[in-house]
Amino acid sequence: MAREILVWPHPTLKKKAEKVAVVDDSIRALIKDLFESMYEADGVGLAAPQIGELKRVIVLDTRPRQPESKPMAMINPEIISLEGSTTYSEGCLSVPGEAEDVDRAAFATVKYLDEQGVEQTLRCDGLLAIAVQHETDHLDGTMFVDHISVLKRELIRKRMKRLKNDRAAAAKADVEQSASL
Secondary structure, three states, X not given: OOOOOOOOOOHHHHOOOEOOOOOOHHHHHHHHHHHHHHHHOOOXXXXXXXXXXXXXXXXXXXXXXXXXXXXXXEEEEEEEEXXXXXXXXXXXXXXXXXXXXXXXXXXXXXXXXXXXXXXXXXXXXXXXXXXXXXXXXXHOOOOHHHHOOHHHHHHHHHHHHHHHHHHHHHHHHHHHHHHHO
16 A cells, blocks of 8 residues: 655654564565555655654665666665765655755665565665665665755755645645535
8 A cells, every 4th residue: 555655854754763573474565565655656766764664674666767677675774885986866755856966876785685584685786776875874864865965955844844834734625625515
C-alpha cells in the first residue's frame, strides 16, 4: 500500500533509524509499501524513515536513467567504500519540487541484506551510487539539504513549510466540503 511521504522538516526525518534484527514478513511488507510509495511519487529511491518507519530499509529503482539496473531493496545497508567524486543535481521525495547540486562519491560499495536476509555486496556507479548514498543518509537522519549552503537550505525550508500549510488547508477544505454534502 502506498503511504504518505513525510515532508521535510518533519522531525522523524532527522532521527536515526534502527537496525533490522530479523528479515521477516513484516519487513517484506514494509519493502512492498516502500516500492508502492516510491513509484506513486515517481521516485528512484525511498528510505523507511520517509514514510515514518525508523527502520534501516531502503528501496531503489534507477531504471528510468539506468535501464540495465533492477529494482532492489536493501536492509541494514552499510557503505563500506567510496571512490572518486561527482556532483549531481539531487531531489528528494520528502522535499518535493526542489533540486540542488550535491557533491558525492562517484562509486559506492554497499553491504546489505536482501529480502531473504542474505548478505550481499554491490559496487554502484552513476545514479545508483548517488541514490545509495542519498537513501543511506536518510537512515542516519541526514537530508540532501544538509549538504548544501545554509542560505539555500533555509529558502527550501520556507518553501516546504508553505507547501505543508497549503496541503493542510486543502485537506481541511476537502473535509468541510464533504461534511456539507
